[in-house]
Amino acid sequence: MVVCTNGFTNAVLPQLNIEPARGQIILTKPIAGLKTKGTFHFDEGFYYWRNIGDQILLGGARNADFEAERTTDLTGSDFIRNRLVEFLHLHLNTNQPIEIEQSWSGIMGFTPNKLPLCETVSTNVVAAIACNGMGVALTPIMAEHVTNLLLQ
Ligand SMILES: Cc1cc2nc3c(=O)[nH]c(=O)nc-3n(C[C@H](O)[C@H](O)[C@H](O)COP(=O)(O)OP(=O)(O)OC[C@H]3O[C@@H](n4cnc5c(N)ncnc54)[C@H](O)[C@@H]3O)c2cc1C
Structure with a gap:
C-alpha cells in the first residue's frame, strides 16, 4: 500500500x-484592459499569481498568519482573502474595483x-x-x- x-x-x-499548511487562492472577476500577463511571485514566493485571460489568479499570504494556516480545514478565512485582495489593490494598476469571482484553498504537507x-x-x-x-x-x-x- x-x-x-x-x-x-x-x-x-x-x-x-x-505539518499541514493551507494555501488560499482567489480568482478575480475579469478586469478590463488588464496588462499583467504571465506568472509572478513575490515575498520569497509567499505570494504567487498569474493572469488567466483578463482575470488574476492569486494565492498565498500564508506568512501573514502561519499558525492559523497550519490546518486541514479547507474553508479558508476572510483574514487571508482580505490580505490577498489588499495585495492586488496595492500592486495592480487599475481604476476599476477589483472583485473576487471565486476563492478556494488546498492543503500542503510539510516535514x-x-x-x-x-x-x-x-x-x-x-x-x-x-x-x-x-x-x-x-x-x-x-x-x-x-x-x-x-x-x-
Ligand atoms: C495553493 C497551493 C499552491 C501550490 N503551488 C505549487 C506549485 O506552484 N508547484 C508545485 O510543485 N507544487 C505546488 N503545490 C503543491 C502541490 O499541489 C502538492 O505538493 C501536490 O498536490 C501533492 O500531491 P499529492 O498527491 O501528494 O497530495 P494531494 O494532492 O494533497 O492529495 C492528497 C489526497 O489524499 C486524500 N486523503 C487525505 N486523507 C485521506 C484518507 N484518510 N483516506 C483517503 N484519502 C485521503 C485527499 O482527499 C487528497 O485527494 C501547491 C499547493 C497548494 C495548496
Missing part, C-alpha cells in the same frame, strides 16, 4: 509529524526538514508524502522512489 495523504497524514500516520518523505513505514506500506508545496514539480521523482522501494 502507498499512503499519499499529504497534508492530512496526521489522521492516519501521526508518527510522521507531517520538519522541508524534504519530501518517501519511506517504508511498515511491511508492505510505503508513505510518499509531504512535497513541502512542490509536489507538482517533484511527483515524477517521488514516483521513481516509490517504485524503487516497492521493488526492493
Whole structure:
C-alpha cells in the first residue's frame, strides 16, 4: 500500500509529524484592459499569481498568519482573502474595483526538514508524502522512489 495523504497524514500516520499548511487562492472577476500577463511571485514566493485571460489568479499570504494556516480545514478565512485582495489593490494598476469571482484553498504537507518523505513505514506500506508545496514539480521523482522501494 502507498499512503499519499499529504497534508492530512496526521489522521492516519501521526508518527510522521507531517505539518499541514493551507494555501488560499482567489480568482478575480475579469478586469478590463488588464496588462499583467504571465506568472509572478513575490515575498520569497509567499505570494504567487498569474493572469488567466483578463482575470488574476492569486494565492498565498500564508506568512501573514502561519499558525492559523497550519490546518486541514479547507474553508479558508476572510483574514487571508482580505490580505490577498489588499495585495492586488496595492500592486495592480487599475481604476476599476477589483472583485473576487471565486476563492478556494488546498492543503500542503510539510516535514520538519522541508524534504519530501518517501519511506517504508511498515511491511508492505510505503508513505510518499509531504512535497513541502512542490509536489507538482517533484511527483515524477517521488514516483521513481516509490517504485524503487516497492521493488526492493
Ligand atoms: C495553493 C497551493 C499552491 C501550490 N503551488 C505549487 C506549485 O506552484 N508547484 C508545485 O510543485 N507544487 C505546488 N503545490 C503543491 C502541490 O499541489 C502538492 O505538493 C501536490 O498536490 C501533492 O500531491 P499529492 O498527491 O501528494 O497530495 P494531494 O494532492 O494533497 O492529495 C492528497 C489526497 O489524499 C486524500 N486523503 C487525505 N486523507 C485521506 C484518507 N484518510 N483516506 C483517503 N484519502 C485521503 C485527499 O482527499 C487528497 O485527494 C501547491 C499547493 C497548494 C495548496
